Amino acid sequence: MTADPALLRPRDSDALRAEIRRLAGATGVPVFFGGEVQTDTLLLSEFCGIRTNGLRGLSVRRASGLGGQVLDSRRPAAVTDYRSALSITHHYDGPVLGEGIRSVLAVPVVVEDRSRAVLYAAMRGPDPIGGRTAEALLQAGRRLASEIMIRDEVDRRLRLLDAAAPSPAAGGALAEEIRAVQAELHTLADGYADTQLSTALRGIGDKLARALSGPAAPEAPRLARREIDVLVQVALGCSNQETAQRLSLGPETVKSYLRSAMHKLDARSRHEAVVAARRFGLIP
Structure with missing residues (x-):
């Protein structure tokens, strides 16, 4: 009898949280957050540096807002003034602007051509996210993608073992x-x-x-x-x-x-x- 995969696989949210803490410690950017993708919806669950509860538990739909756009395109995207950005929809202006966020970079965690999570770095001023921070965020996304891919493979093998x-x-x-x-x-x-x-x-x-x-x-x-x-x-x-x-x-x-x-x-x-x-x- 095989073991319950749920007992073997660590929660992906824990890995996401660890990356956000690592980013916060390695850069001077005041706000980081992110979440996992579940049934084509991004659920924001991990935060560092936020002051309000507006973003907590927020569900971001595909192609909506900056995160939904990144989820859909599977490519990083950024805005330097969230309020006036013409490249995104404004479904989530309330919680984002309520947090005082203006400049945002979002990076998808892509595994086998599917977005599994999204990481954000944000500033409360108009300055764009710097290249050093952008590279750190991209590296974090790649680490998470590699770890999730390995966890998926373990789960796949366990299912095959159950069947065999x-x-x-x-x-x-x-x-x-x-x-x-x-x-x-x-x-x-x-x-x-x-x-x-x-x-x-x-x-x-x-x-x-x-x-x-x-x-x-x-x-x-x-x-x-x-x-x-x-x-x-x-x-x-x-x-x-x-x-x-x-x-x-x-x-x-x-x-x-x-x-x-x-x-x-x-x-x-x-x-x-x-x-x-x-x-x-x-x-x-």
Whole structure:
């Protein structure tokens, strides 16, 4: 039986909130906000620097206002004077102008040609959003898109596993597929220079693994992250050379991590190390 995907997938709104906080800390722009797209409607839910409640919970329809335009076109857009802008509709003048906002930049979070969220940076004066802030907002949108794409792929695989495992006899194949997914997520995480995204990807993979194996036993030896990565690959049947290629490590480095893990697990062979690591709940 597979785990409930709702328990495995972190809330996308949490990732959105983290990006907004990061932007607020890295720039001098006073207002950031954003929201997820649900059924072609943008729901504003995350804010930093607002003074009123007018924008909280606002539903922005496709092609309406600046955010709706960005949602529809899947391209960034900006206005330097919201009140008099001719390039957008003015369905939301009340809450926007009530907040004192004049200059706004909106960036879509696009995954597989569909807007999944929108991020905003805003000023209360007439100055346009600067290039440094614009680039930071674009980077935040790309990070969110990458993270949502990975989360979608995990959900897709879980649905496939549910469909492909109708009986207990399929349990072994199901477990192997979950292990493979965790290994792929760890490998993807190592390819990102962005620490927050890398940590998030590893976290998703580890939650998926814990759904299969349960939490680590209290008496489990403490293995280094790379030692666990190597054992996961060995558990999938990979040779040292294949493990090295998958993890972008040298073969001798893989051997070193494997020897260290075997020593900590009191194992005399690769197979014993994998069995022991699974018994302790260190790998799925």
